[in-house]
Amino acid sequence: MNNYLAYFTIALLILFVGCKPNNANDTAQVQVDVSTIGKHIARLASDDFMGRMPFTEGEVKTVDYLKNQFSKLGLLPGNGESYFQEVPLVEITGTPAEKMEISAGDKSFDLAYLEDFVALTSKTDLEVSLEDSELVFAGYGIVAPEYGWNDYKGIDWTGKTAVVLVNDPGFQSGDTTLFKGNEMTYYGRWTYKYEEAARQGAAGVLIIHETKPASYGWNVIQSGWSGPQLSLESAKPLTDIQGWISNESATKLFQASSVKMNNFKELAKTKDFKPISLGLTASLKISNTLKRNVSKNVIAVLPGTERKDEYLIYSAHWDHLGIGRPIDNDSIYNGAVDNASGTACLLAIAEAFKKSGATKRSIVFMAVTAEEQGLLGSAYYAEHPIYNPRKTVANINMDALSSPGPMKDLTITGYGQSEMDQYAKDAAEKQGRYIIPDPEAEKGYFFRSDHFNFAKLGIPALYASGSFEDFVHDKEFIKKMNDDYLTNKYHQPSDEYDPLTTELSGIQFDAQLFYQIGLKLANEDYFPKWYSGSEFKAIRNEKL
Template identity: 45%
Template structure:
């Protein structure tokens, strides 16, 4: 265990650090984000080009294939494409109205069946849809929602109140994530589950919902065909939901205010939902790409660097630009993965511990590639020291700070603090904790299984232009380019800040790889118990 601020030795070689530079980073981003790679969708021509490029790049960096002599780890997927002609019919008070797909609602099913439907399913408002014993919270208390359709608010009560003693205040907990809400709804036996979208509380505009949940939706192949999931999952726009509540004689704002209290009681809307989803189902295989640099002294202990290679592919229904190039998200992170791999591969002697480089698939479809890795790791998780994730690098220039998403979670903060201080910079917590970024990227599939994970983001205090500029650039990206065809590589990007951050992450990994310490989660962290249990049964590394 390493106390925060303590500088573990040894320092990384200067020539390895200098090898991480603008030219190499820029070249990889430009290729991966090019139109030729067609948006890097899983199970597409874009995937074929991407995984071949990564295997070649890893080999050129001096790595060896990381999956029992193979570069690729197969990830079995099922693709479910819902017919966009669906309509959500709301009946009651002697009339029926429909909500339009794409503009008022989005719906799908994770059930691997040709058709899934709701038939006059009673609508029930269940607040935030959370059951959290540690907070004394149960939005489903006193109500039987089996076979009904629940309507929920996005995020969690702490976000709405801003009270740091309420959940985690403005910082989203896992209970605020849509993934949790649909999972919990399934455990409650509902037929349908609908989340009300609010841009601020969700962290992204409705256009992101519409683009992300339309077209082929990938999932891991489940033995039960996902029949334990709700028959229908989806989102409602805020305006559509408000009108729905008004039709029911209820006020959404008033009920939302009640939903932040522990004594909240679910409320029936007195309306019913009907919807039929017709699916086209295809089974396929995508791939994680794994490179390995074997440790010189303790190869059975590993550090993992990771980034997701996939993006949203092409949408031929769009006019003009059809390609979601995913330049910042996440060609930058994958390019950084290659640069760090080359820095390690160029060392005169490998570090004591093994270093794995993991480029995962299907992040955009729900962190599927990393989830599959977590279930079938090529290196045992109880002998995995830490995971370091890169998902979107800085493209606007050097910063005085670097953001740690989930600051205070683990001892890894101390390793980063040591190298950040030496660089004359500072660490800051996530400036947008309400958006739940810690639960929205691939390191989470290591964290929830107990492996300490470090996830950094660009700073916001620009060296020359200050914090206001940094914040404006973040906001502009979210509004104008995030999950849109406009996320394209720009040769005028200032990548000096990205290079600075990658060098810091190289140093953190190098010190971990050369050391003998086993960082862990801080006391009180939700993942500490899983790590403690894991390590109790861990044997010797070599």
């Protein structure tokens, strides 16, 4: 039996068993249409959409396409009389000098842009610079009172540049009591490290890149942190320059330092760590071109019948990286998996709900902008919510769905946070599946997609997909497939859609599960709760 026939047979059996109605009123047998998913992925990931970068013609085509699809389905505009929520952003195209000058007294050397470092700024000045900025090793760049941790203690950071490690001290420590052990906390995310360095008053911050603790290679840094960058204009403190240096360049810095630290990574894993001046200075200038504009979240709603002021939100980000640095003569970053797949499922699930009929609660379908630039579309929604967070039941977020077929597992990112785990477990068991926590929790995926901003509002959020074991191949095959995507396609022009080779049955299988979870939530009167110990529990309790 070939793989296609095997998947087809298995999928039919699973759907027959898992979607068998319990009573005459059960609408769970409605199927999310796999052809609808394929049609929308093919369109959104086509070259015609130019990589779906905000502020480009690709955005115009994308948001108009989504609006038209929602309208054709008969969904109502989600923001008053409009399908759009305007998101004001500033685009900063920074052009760094080709060399970062490192001075060590009578010795000096240069680091090369893109090869050794990337740098940018969130400041809207036309020019920013580091001028002989003292380089100080600040461990992991973390201030965490609940862990008794402060990597910035004891010095005035004015004019200095923090050199920090990626991830957090628990990573590969073997100590489950050190932060959260191998599971990344928000302190390990690059966004936090930029924010904390700014709060400390540093002039700059450079994160030392390593593939394993970062969870992506230097090629992702080169493509993602160069070219136009979007941000929400904010009154929060900002460093002049933020960026990354390669691990090899960091080694070069430490070797040139007047302070000999062969074990600098181990030094950083203790509460007793204190910042260490490297006896080096850095100089770098960035020239900026600014463009202020408005991007758009695309929002549609299916009103409920009995409790229409209570809302379930499905979300997916529509954006990708646009047209960028050519690789193998291809400069369009199509983003088929990331995230035409999730956006296509958003539309397909909306179609399924229209087929199943009215629900008691209202259902919101939200395609958000600028996820790739730091979850900006969902962050703006969190600051300007259209639907009362106290009346928002839950969020189901879909991002980068890809598998070789229906998966046995449902991997939940952020497992143990809320009762959404149980909703997912119930739906998975009906499909003959089991659930597992994210086996790569050290990569911090819980903080890397839009559900995180809903969670910060106190809204229980589910972010899950099949990613570990399917019904045909062994686990090693799935691992190799996932590794190949992260190494060769993630944030690269090669993330393209090929209808002859892309297997959609696994994506449909996940989308069916998300639909069934939403169907239950949309027809009951219960509000899922955060578990004790979740940092989001207090926020929800306060709002309710």
